Amino acid sequence: MSKTLGRLPAFQALDADMITYRGRFAPSPTGPLHLGSLVAAVGSWVRARQRGGVWLVRVEDIDPPREIPGAAAGILKTLSAFGLESDEPVIYQSERADEYRAKFARITPQVYRCWCSRADLDAFGGIHPAACVAPPDPSRAPAWRVRVPNAPIGFVDQTFGPQAQNLRDEVGDFVVLRTEGWFAYQLAVVVDDDAQHITEVVRGADLLDSTPRQIYLQHLLGYSTPAYLHLPIVLGEDGRKLSKQDRARPVDRSDPLPALRSALAFLGIQTGGATSRIDDSLRAAIDQFDASRLLAVPRES
Ligand code: GLU
Numbered sequence: 004m005s006k007t008l009g010r011l012p013a014f015q016a017l018d019a020d021m022i023t024y025r026g027r028f029a030p031s032p033t034g035p036l037h038l039g040s041l042v043a044a045v046g047s048w049v050r051a052r053q054r055g056g057v058w059l060v061r062v063e064d065i066d067p068p069r070e071i072p073g074a075a076a077g078i079l080k081t082l083s084a085f086g087l088e089s090d091e092p093v094i095y096q097s098e099r100a101d102e103y104r105a106k107f108a109r110i111t112p113q114v115y116r117c118w119c120s121r122a123d124l125d126a127f128g129g130i131h132p133a134a135c136v137a138p139p140d141p142s143r144a145p146a147w148r149v150r151v152p153n154a155p156i157g158f159v160d161q162t163f164g165p166q167a168q169n170l171r172d173e174v175g176d177f178v179v180l181r182t183e184g185w186f187a188y189q190l191a192v193v194v195d196d197d198a199q200h201i202t203e204v205v206r207g208a209d210l211l212d213s214t215p216r217q218i219y220l221q222h223l224l225g226y227s228t229p230a231y232l233h234l235p236i237v238l239g240e241d242g243r244k245l246s247k248q249d250r251a252r253p254v255d256r257s258d259p260l261p262a263l264r265s266a267l268a269f270l271g272i273q274t275g276g277a278t279s280r281i282d283d284s285l286r287a288a289i290d291q292f293d294a295s296r297l298l299a300v301p302r303e304s
Contacts, residue, residue, distance in 0.1 A: 024056025025202050028087075029192065031063045032074035035253035036081045039207060039237035039245035041266045046234045047205035048087050049270070049285075049292045059199055060089035065096040065191050084256035085263055086281040094199070096191050103186040106194045107147075107179060110223050114179060116145035124175075131175035147180035149220070156215035161232035161294045163208065168215040177216055189213060193220040196229060203230040209244055232294055235302075237269060260284070271300035 028044045030036070036044070051058035060082065062075045079093065107114070117135040124131055131148060139145070151170035159165050168174070179190040196204060196217075211233045221228050236244050245251035254262035263284050264274055272291045274284045 024054035026051040027059040029061040033069045037245045037251035045266050049288045052289045057090045060093045062095045081256040084259045114147045117148045144182050146178045146182045148176040149179050162297050189216050193217050197226040205232045208233040
């Protein structure tokens with residue numbers, strides 16, 4: 004027990020970053036914002052506002068072949084039209100390669116070069132085994148994979164409850180630096196969530212099964228693990244997840260209310276139909292959003 008009764012000893016000094024809720028929305032600029040990404044944007048924003056916290060936007064432009072010129076600027080403009088503005092300057096992953104390289108250097112004992120093709124991995128059900136199965140090919144750059152443990156990695160999702168995944172059996176050693184020289188999403192997202200002191204990650208449930216990989220990298224890098232809240236996925240008429248790459252219909256920033264109402268209804272928030280203002284709708288969201296009831300919201304698809 005500390006003897007400094009009535010006064011906090013220095014090591015317990017309160018660190019504002021540790022007590023302030025910090026959330027983020029991290030779109031990849033692979034196309035315009037659609038209803039599914041609007042749900043993730045609004046869901047993460049509402050959660051931050053309910054906690055009196057900070058909401059950040061981070062552009063995940065780390066995959067040039069999949070990016071659409073102008074999409075990042077378009078997404079930011081659309082967010083603005085929906086009343087969603089980053090509380091701090093927007094960061095761009097394309098400008099952070101030095102940071103990722105420095106963190107990659109810290110995990111070198113756990114990474115190895117790999118020349119495997121997708122076809123090589125078919126024999127293993129797509130799950131990379133504990134070593135590269137293709138012969139080294141000095142004529143082309145390798146990818147770099149991180150070795151994963153043979154043990155379950157668990158976390159409690161705020162929507163979906165307890166989750167566990169054995170990376171060895173279900174994912175395999177995964178790529179952290181791609182053969183083209185770009186850092187992989189899994190590494191970049193972990194480095195940035197830590198650098199931005201994110202306390203809770205709110206995003207679509209399509210990333211639920213990436214979370215154990217991210218928790219593992221956090222562990223290797225000595226980071227703390229944020230809370231996770233995954234949102235149910237918005238499905239298109241064909242029953243598939245809406246995706247920017249599949250050209251899902253963009254939300255209309257010149258007339259944002261209908262899409263905002265749809266996104267809020269998806270999150271279980273009633274705007275009463277009468278309100279014709281963005282800020283009233285967002286206020287209703289702050290009053291009503293309840294993560295514990297997300298799975299019970301009636302939805303058409
Ligand atoms: N950039 C990812 C996407 O647009 C989201 C990543 C995340 O939220 O962790 O799907």
